[in-house]
Amino acid sequence: MTPLTVDVHAHVLLPEVDALVADLPGFAAAREVEARRNGPAALAVSGTMVRERVPRLTDVSVRLAAMDAQGVDVQLVSPSPSHYHYWADEETAEKVHRRANEATAAHCAQAPGRLFGLGLVPLQHPALAVRALEHALEQGLLGVEISSHAPGRELSDPAYEPFWSRAEETGALLFLHPFGCTLDERLDRWYLSNTVGQPTENAVALSHLIFSGVLDRHPELKLIAAHGGGYLPTHIGRSDHAWTARSDAGAGCAHLPSSYLKRLWFDSLVHDPHVLRALITAVGADRVLLGSDYPFDMGTEDPVGALRAARLPDTDFDAVRGGNAAALLRLT
Template identity: 85%
Template sequence: MSTAPTVDVHAHVLLPETEALVAGLPGLAEAKALDARRNGPAALAVSGPMVRERIPRLTDPAVRLAAMDAQGVDIQLVSPSPSHYHYWADEETAEKVYRLANEATAAHCSAAPDRLRGLGLVPLQHPDHTVRALDHALGQGLLGVEISSHAPGRELSDPAFEPFWTRAEETGALVFLHPFGCTLDERLDRWYLSNTVGQPVENAVALSHLIFSGVLDRHPGLKLIAAHGGGYLPTHIGRSDHAWSTRSDAGAACAHLPSSYLGRLYFDSLVHDPHVLRELVRTAGADRVLLGSDFPFDMGTEDPVGALRAAGLPDADFHAVRGGNAYALLRKD
């Protein structure tokens, strides 16, 4: 694995054509108002200029590749900015959104197909469309899709998603779990708690739904990558194990200890703490952690390899996380 390329599985692309498609449509203003309430005015005042400054890296493949070279990254798995989910959209609009997003992401990656691989979108708010959307993404040459931690009124444990999980498992598609927005709403509207607390919470809740509902029992071959190191779940999985062992309601739907499912999932390395990264490797296994940077946003890292090196992992584990694990996934696909 020491000879494998360095692979960053958490990198985003901004798709102006998708935003142009939904501009002015009913529902967009309400969704933006909810996002504003969840984040608060101080966060929005910082985020706007931050994103604008990064637009060249988010949209121009040449600028992206130069930044990758500076970071020592050989390959990026590129996913749309989560702001493109638009889970408020009706069925007709949602189909237009995912088709345009899939095609635009594929076009962006086609500028350097040996270095840029892509993920598309599916409309979780319309479960009946998710299989079709996944197939469309794969048909564009993408490796899978990116999803949020929930859709309005639906958790990832919802039986309506069973055909989607089945199709993702059948095709070997990658599913990148990346939350957008936290349902704790205005409780997190100061000090950017909407992200610093909200994202890890949403990751932990979504993964817990997949574990405790039995989704991972029914689909053991699912290739799911959790952003942000899986949030709070991997470092607090002992509490889940205890509940599963002592309460009939907690253990009713999944067959094994919750901690045992961590070895069936993949996690990116973006935890911002070398001690937490070591614990993630311990709980999930060195073969289940993948390099991630959240390129190019400010809550990511400009030096993902350096952040990984700071964890002081054994050489074999370091190289597995740096690229060996992800390269094996990408090559299989």
């Protein structure tokens, strides 16, 4: 029997979610922040790109045809990060995450066995996070997608402890996928907001989880970091040195920072076979999962081909292509 090929980084666009917030002043203000951070050239290109890809983001038959062309058997589908809406008040946030969870579940239900979904939680309201996670699981989703931070809160914030505990208890998947970067206008040209911003946000968020002791307190968390974990896995030596050399750096976590990488999972979307091999060296071949960022332009149209370009040993290739994800997602 041929092993499954599993793509853990694929997105769905949910117009019904944005319809909830389209007329709210907070949405307009959030769009202004996004425009400032990205710059007009990036927004123009992104607008055209997304419009061209709407069928691939919303139509299950188009999605399945694309998967077949890529040789992908299973996708783990998460909402477009544009649906986080972390600016929203509690009442609006409740509506957003429920609608997102239900719509993602409905999308995936059209292709049972091939599409599995993740929902959303309102990180800006930690008190709602456990209930939102449970709602996602009740819809048949495998977990939730989260960003690298919420306004005024890092992932190390103690207010998230009940959320980490419940995710650990339930075995829910957490997909760490940044949206936006707080370096703001420094990255507003040449799409630096994404090319530099996303890997920076991944590295910062993972560092907060490691150095604060979240991963000590919750060792069974099932967390997947998008974009190969950003800069952190290939630059983890600097974190290890600080943990060893400085009392302040080592105060919050019990072990060498690099050791925590082997408790996490990372997608393969690093756009460079040399970096992919370095990622595998840092975290282990059993901790890397195939990812495409379907169907956005910063993804890859050929995730299996990109993996093949790294020239991995056959056992590692098969593990990353789908063996690791099949075990993590409990697929048969």
